[in-house]
Amino acid sequence: SKMTVKAVKMPCTSANVYTKVPDGGWGWTVAFAFFVVEALTYGIIKSFGVFFNDLMESFDETNSRISWIISICVFVQTFTAPLSTVLSNRFGHRLVVMAGGLLVSAGMVIASFARSVMDMYITIGIVSGLGYCLSFLPTVTILSQYFDKRRSLVTAVASTGECFAVFSFAPAITALKEQIGWRYSMLSVGVLQLGITACGSLLRPIVIREQEEVKAQPPEESTETKYMLENEQTCTSIESIDSGVDITTSPSNVPGKTKAEPKSEEPKQHGQNPVDNNSTPPEPKTKLLDFSVMRDYSFICYAFFGLFATLGFFAPSLYIIPLSRSLGIGKDHSAYILSAMAIAEVFGRIFAGWLLNKKPIRKIYIELICVTLLSVALVAFPFASGFWGLMICSVYFGFMLGTVAGTHIPLLAEDDVVGIERMSSAAGVYVFIQSLAGLAGPPLAGVLVDTTKNYSSAFYSCAAGMVLGAVFLALVRPCKTGLCHQQQQQQQQVEESTAGPPPELPDDFIDMDIGKAENSGKGSDSV
Numbered sequence: 001s002k003m004t005v006k007a008v009k010m011p012c013t014s015a016n017v018y019t020k021v022p023d024g025g026w027g028w029t030v031a032f033a034f035f036v037v038e039a040l041t042y043g044i045i046k047s048f049g050v051f052f053n054d055l056m057e058s059f060d061e062t063n064s065r066i067s068w069i070i071s072i073c074v075f076v077q078t079f080t081a082p083l084s085t086v087l088s089n090r091f092g093h094r095l096v097v098m099a100g101g102l103l104v105s106a107g108m109v110i111a112s113f114a115r116s117v118m119d120m121y122i123t124i125g126i127v128s129g130l131g132y133c134l135s136f137l138p139t140v141t142i143l144s145q146y147f148d149k150r151r152s153l154v155t156a157v158a159s160t161g162e163c164f165a166v167f168s169f170a171p172a173i174t175a176l177k178e179q180i181g182w183r184y185s186m187l188s189v190g191v192l193q194l195g196i197t198a199c200g201s202l203l204r205p206i207v208i209r210e211q212e213e214v215k216a217q218p219p220e221e222s223t224e225t226k227y228m229l230e231n232e233q234t235c236t237s238i239e240s241i242d243s244g245v246d247i248t249t250s251p252s253n254v255p256g257k258t259k260a261e262p263k264s265e266e267p268k269q270h271g272q273n274p275v276d277n278n279s280t281p282p283e284p285k286t287k288l289l290d291f292s293v294m295r296d297y298s299f300i301c302y303a304f305f306g307l308f309a310t311l312g313f314f315a316p317s318l319y320i321i322p323l324s325r326s327l328g329i330g331k332d333h334s335a336y337i338l339s340a341m342a343i344a345e346v347f348g349r350i351f352a353g354w355l356l357n358k359k360p361i362r363k364i365y366i367e368l369i370c371v372t373l374l375s376v377a378l379v380a381f382p383f384a385s386g387f388w389g390l391m392i393c394s395v396y397f398g399f400m401l402g403t404v405a406g407t408h409i410p411l412l413a414e415d416d417v418v419g420i421e422r423m424s425s426a427a428g429v430y431v432f433i434q435s436l437a438g439l440a441g442p443p444l445a446g447v448l449v450d451t452t453k454n455y456s457s458a459f460y461s462c463a464a465g466m467v468l469g470a471v472f473l474a475l476v477r478p479c480k481t482g483l484c485h486q487q488q489q490q491q492q493q494v495e496e497s498t499a500g501p502p503p504e505l506p507d508d509f510i511d512m513d514i515g516k517a518e519n520s521g522k523g524s525d526s527v
Contacts, residue, residue, distance in 0.1 A: 017207045026204055027146030030139075031154050033199035035161035037097070037139045040193045041104070041132045043165020045070060046317040046342075050173050050335070053322070054182040059117045063322070064446035069120045070318060071443050076129030077136070078310075078435035084137045085428030093138040094203045100134025101196030103127055108190030112183045135196050137431060138203070141424050144413050145206050148420075151410060152363070156353025159406040163349065163398075166317070166342035174335045293418050293426045297479040302417050303433045304472040306408060309371065310437035311444075311465025312378055313405060316397060316458075317341070319445060320390075323455040329387050337391055341398035348402020356407060363407075364416045364477050370403035371470045377401075378463035382456030416480055437465065 018025070048070055055066050087096045107128030114120050140155070147154050169189075176185045293299045320341065324334040352370065356363050377397040384390040409427060412418055418426040445458035 017209055021146070021148040021208060022206075023147050023150050025146070026206075027143070027154070029202050030143050030146055030204075031158040033202045034139045034143050034155075034158040036199045037135055037196055038159050038161030039165035040101075040196050041136050042162035043169060044108075044189060044193065045073065045132070046162060046166045047169040047173060047338075049318045049321045049338070050170055050177070051182055051186065052318070053325075054177065055117070055120070058182070061117050062446075062450055064443055064450050065117055067318065067443050067446035069117070069124055071441065072121050072125030073129040073132065074441075075435050076126055077132040078431045078433075080130055080133045081137055081431035081435070082428040084133050085141075085424055087134070088138040088141065089424065092205055093142045094200055094205070096134050096138050097200030097203055098197045099200075100131045100136075100138075101194060101198075101200055103131030104135060104196055105131075105190050105193040107131060108193055109187055110190075112187040112190065131196075133431075135200070137427060139199070140409055141427055142203055142206065144410055144420065144423060145208075150357065151413065152356035152407065153353035155410040156349045156356070156406040160346045160349045160402075163342045163346040163402065166345075167339045170338045170342070171335045174331065293422055293429055296418060298416065298476045299412075299418050299426060299430075301472045301475040301479050302412070303430050305371075305469045305476070306430055306434045307437050307469070308465045308472065309404070309408070309469030310434045311441045312374065312462035312469075313401070313441075316378065316381070316401075316462060319449070319455055319458045320394060323381070323458075324387075324390055326455055327384075327386065327390065329390070333387055337387075337394050340391055341394040341401075344395040344398030345402035345405070348399035349406035350402075351399075352403035352407050362416060362477065363411060363414055364473070367404065367407060367411060368470060368473050370400060370407075371466060371473055374400040374404055375463050375466040375470060378459050378466060381459040416477055441465070 052063075052066055055061065055069075056063065059066075084096065107123045107126075110127070111120055111123035114123060140159075143155060143158065144151055173185050173189070176188065180188075317338070320338055321334045324337055325331075329337070352366075355366055360366075374397070377393065377400045380393045380396065381390075384393045409430070412426045412430060413420040413423045441462070445461055448457035448461055449455055451457075
């Protein structure tokens with residue numbers, strides 16, 4: 001069937017109206033916007049490690065207290081995810097992302113004038129953290145709505161923006177600091193992040209509107225349809241004195257007629273032309289935030305996976321440069337290690353998207369294998385020695401991180417978790433639950449480093465969290481199809497039986513009433 005899009009006058013401000021998920025079209029522009037947003041959000045967060053030593057020297061603070069800057073930022077970013085969902089459903093994705101870009105830029109620019117680490121907590125931690133949430137989550141949500149069959153591959157490729165950012169930003173910021181200092185370098189990064197606002201303007205809303213086939217009805221069928229609807233709603237019988245039913249108008253007594261159904265219940269066909277606005281019924285009101293996903297056992301397990309796996313997402317990128325410096329590796333070579341990790345992450349994301357698109361096995365199982373291998377990569381870091389040993393571990397970790405980081409949020413749209421219909425609310429709740437790990441992860445690693453005087457302990461803590469995440473991820477599919485799912489279905493059936501519509505009556509229920517009436521009449525005559 002041919003897919004068409006409704007013509008609009010202003011291409012960047014009006015909604016795209018499709019009759020089915022386009023798997024392309026304006027979605028390619030949204031994918032490019034997501035690429036840039038990834039680069040200017042997570043790419044900057046992962047590159048922030050280049051400022052660590054400068055901040056420790058300028059503010060005379062410990063590793064743990066400096067780690068709280070990114071920790072608070074990640075916590076605010078994830079904790080305010082439900083707020084991002086509510087604002088997106090209320091005001092649209094475009095305005096929310098543009099506002100988020102302004103907050104991100106403002107926080108980073110003001111942070112360049114900070115005089116204490118407490119100022120960094122407020123500017124980068126709270127202001128930029130809120131901006132990161134308002135920028136990233138609505139962008140990945142609307143991108144998933146533009147694609148169906150290619151969703152995994154397109155999202156994975158577009159998410160490589162943060163990898164290219166780390167690859168380019170880490171050496172560039174390091175070189176820029178040598179010329180103008182860390183403060184002006186941070187100011188330049190803040191100005192660059194204004195590009196998020198421009199990307200937000202490209203997020204045109206998408207509307208999937210299926211056309212109904214309108215069939216011509218004979219004039220006499222309108223009475224029959226009305227009659228059938230009345231009987232379905234009131235369940236009146238022919239014995240009822242006030243029913244006012246004429247037996248000759250019954251569909252069972254009219255030759256060649258069949259049961260007519262209400263037009264609103266006709267099955268909708270995909271791939272038809274858009275329905276004209278004049279004949280389109282009003283769309284149902286969308287919930288600002290649907291917490292019903294918390295009753296889904298598979299989603300609960302997946303949320304716990306995200307909670308523990310987050311421990312291993314940020315700390316390695318923050319501590320790879322300090323670890324390399326502790327092994328006697330120079331500044332330039334340390335930046336190259338971080339860049340190599342970013343390059344490997346690009347290939348990991350693309351490979352994961354390609355593999356999930358091929359779908360040799362269920363996507364949830366592919367994710368489980370990748371998380372398990374990522375745990376092995378985290379354990380390997382403490383055994384690395386020298387530049388090349390750390391380079392090999394970084395490349396391996398980057399590749400495996402790409403397979404997980406680029407797919408764990410889009411995987412919410414799969415039926416094994418919650419499905420595309422509830423993805424917007426599920427993503428908000430899921431990222432909100434991640435906030436606890438985002439808050440505790442980097443400081444926990446910093447405390448371990450300060451206590452043991454060894455950066456290897458930070459990677460061990462990340463590996464422990466990733467292993468726990470793999471355990472909960474392994475329970476997602478059994479909860480969806482096993483005993484938990486059966487209990488959930490039984491509960492839904494009980495709710496439907498108590499609050500659902502009355503059951504449909506058989507086509508021949510009038511004949512049954514006629515027979516009953518005739519039998520009662522004969523009985524009275526015989527008496």
